Amino acid sequence: MDIKTTCLGVLMLGDASGYEIRKSFEEGPFSHFAEGGFGSIYPALTKLSQEGLVTCTAHQQEKRPAKKVYHITDSGWSHLEAAMREKIPSEDKIKSxxxxxxxxxxxxxxxxxxxxxxxxxxxxxxxxxxxxxxxxxxxxxxxxxxxxxxxxxxxxxxxxxxxxxxxxxxxxxxxxxxxxxxxxx
Amino acid sequence: MDIKTTCLGVLMLGDASGYEIRKSFEEGPFSHFAEGGFGSIYPALTKLSQEGLVTCTAHQQEKRPAKKVYHITDSGWSHLEAAMREKIPSEDKIKSxxxxxxxxxxxxxxxxxxxxxxxxxxxxxxxxxxxxxxxxxxxxxxxxxxxxxxxxxxxxxxxxxxxxxxxxxxxxxxxxxxxxxxxxx
DNA sequence: TCCGCTATATATCAATTTGATATATTTTTA
DNA sequence: TAAAAATATATCAAATTGATATATAGCGGA
Structure with missing residues (x-):
């Protein structure tokens, strides 16, 4: 499951910014089985937008950088669905x-x-x-x-x-x- | 703990080839807490040799590619020792x-x-x-x-x-x- | 016996991911 | 009131992954 698919999963729970997706990995509901930092999330969201799997809306905020909120499309959901039933999930990767x-x-x-x-x-x-x-x-x-x-x-x-x-x-x-x-x- | 340090750890148990180190990660004593494929192990061993942390001896074998057996040096052990007490080990990385x-x-x-x-x-x-x-x-x-x-x-x-x-x-x-x-x- | 599969062995490389750094402002804590 | 943490995106060198290439030996089944 690559970072793009994992981001789609987070977006299934509701629209989110890159920053918020990171929080899901860090302390949110995905924190004990997913990984991903800004360096992979931001490029992944850009690619997902280009492929039409998500849409992006810039929310201007007062005195704060504009927040880019991403929303999963039907095509994005199909992609996620396909990824989840493609094959029996591979072994967990654990590094301790x-x-x-x-x-x-x-x-x-x-x-x-x-x-x-x-x-x-x-x-x-x-x-x-x-x-x-x-x-x-x-x-x-x-x-x-x-x-x-x-x-x-x-x-x-x-x-x-x-x-x-x-x-x-x-x-x-x-x-x-x-x-x-x-x-x- | 990067792949070079992990390889040094495997070599603490005895001399080994890149292939054998991989087996340690796959099914051996490190399999439930370490990761690493050929693509990272072979370059790591080359760098460790250059840095004098391991020595390498080629064992000619009949009708088989020469086996390069690596041996950890005193300097390699010092490096491993330092890496293990450098800081409190970071959180496990789990991807499921x-x-x-x-x-x-x-x-x-x-x-x-x-x-x-x-x-x-x-x-x-x-x-x-x-x-x-x-x-x-x-x-x-x-x-x-x-x-x-x-x-x-x-x-x-x-x-x-x-x-x-x-x-x-x-x-x-x-x-x-x-x-x-x-x-x- | 021949075919395919598994094991032994090293090597390379494009694509992906990591981890650090940069930038800028607000809010919270001490 | 000063420092630290949180909000927010972005970039990039370095490390790692995962796939592929190359060869040979051995084993089990049709």
Whole structure:
């Protein structure tokens, strides 16, 4: 699913600007399964306009840059529909710097491993609180609500695993040669 | 963590060729938290050689292309060490076409949603069986074993959620306008 | 036995995406 | 009242993806 298709998905929920689409990826309903920054969103919207998959209306605002609001067309919806049933969705792509660092826990200092784990535990707790709030805004019977539940289940499992194995990770730290003596400043 | 640093990580487990590094990302011990294809691995290894972070030895093989085996240097290990303690690891990057499709379940056919979910359930079961086997090869006390456990916990939670909510997803399918009438061929 | 599929192995490259930077104003926080 | 965060779009070098090319060996099925 490329960035153009993902933008069309966001626009299915209502008209939006590039800035607002970015927020959907960052903290909104797509945040736990989609990615995309300004550098890909703005060019994608330009191409979608050229292809007639979206329309664009400039909303002049007082003392602020004009907001370009995008609206999905019938043709855009057809494109999205086709993309979603084209093939069985491919494997999730996951890139985790945390797991990379923890993989080599035995070559690092217990201090640093503790800091890294504690930061992530705090992050998961915050995220889960936020998502629980969001959940109350949807009807329980909608796809988007079930997908939110999926995200929460995965975050909860990650949190539980880190809490349960925090001491074990710290215990293996510093067991190999040349372990780091101090945590980053 | 860029691809060069990730390659150094793989080489910490032992000398390897580009092909073997790719396998680590695809099915080996890094498969559930790292990404990288030939198109990024080969250029990365060339740059690492130029920078003296790895050495390269060509192993002639009978009737097969020469295998270039890479070995991490002390300088390479220092680089990896520095990268791992540079800052608290950033958020995981997750891109899931499955969740994107399920998010719009109400615009799609129950048939298609069922196929998509069943395919993923089968995938998670296979993956978990494979990982359980791998787990027996490591000592329980190593970072890599704990990280494998993390991956398994996440896959198990995903599997459980899909199994528990399969019927709910199918029930919401086809509730909105213009739902797809048939699954892909 | 022959055909196709999978595995071993490296390499290239167009297209896409990332991540940083630039610009400018308003609103909120300390 | 000064600094920081939020609103808003845009660009671009660098990194990465995904597809393709090139060769050979081995294995299973018709």
């Amino acid at each position: 710097d945390l797991l990379f660092v923890l993989f080599f826990a035995d070559w690092q200092s217990p201090d640093w491993i503790a800091r890294v784990i504690d930061a992530r535990i705090a992050y998961y707790r915050e995220k889960l609180d936020y998502m629980a709030e969001c959940g109350t805004q949807f009807e329980k019977t909608m796809g988007r609500s079930l997908v939110l539940g999926f995200g929460m289940a995965v975050y909860q499992a990650s949190l539980d695993y880190l809490v349960a194995n925090r001491e074990a990770f710290i215990a293996v730290a510093g067991q190999a040669r040349s372990s780091l003596s101090s945590a980053a400043e | 076409d499955l969740l994107f499709v399920l998010f719009f379940a109400d615009w799609q056919s129950p048939d298609w949603i069922a196929r998509v979910i069943d395919a993923r359930i089968a995938y998670y079961r296979e993956k978990l069986d494979y990982m359980a086997e791998c787990g027996t090869q490591f000592e329980k006390t190593m970072g890599r074993s704990l990280v494998l456990g993390f991956g398994m916990a996440v896959y198990q939670a995903s599997l459980d959620y899909l199994v528990a909510n399969r019927e709910a997803f199918i029930a919401v399918a086809g509730q909105a306008r213009s739902s797809l009438s048939s699954a892909a061929e």
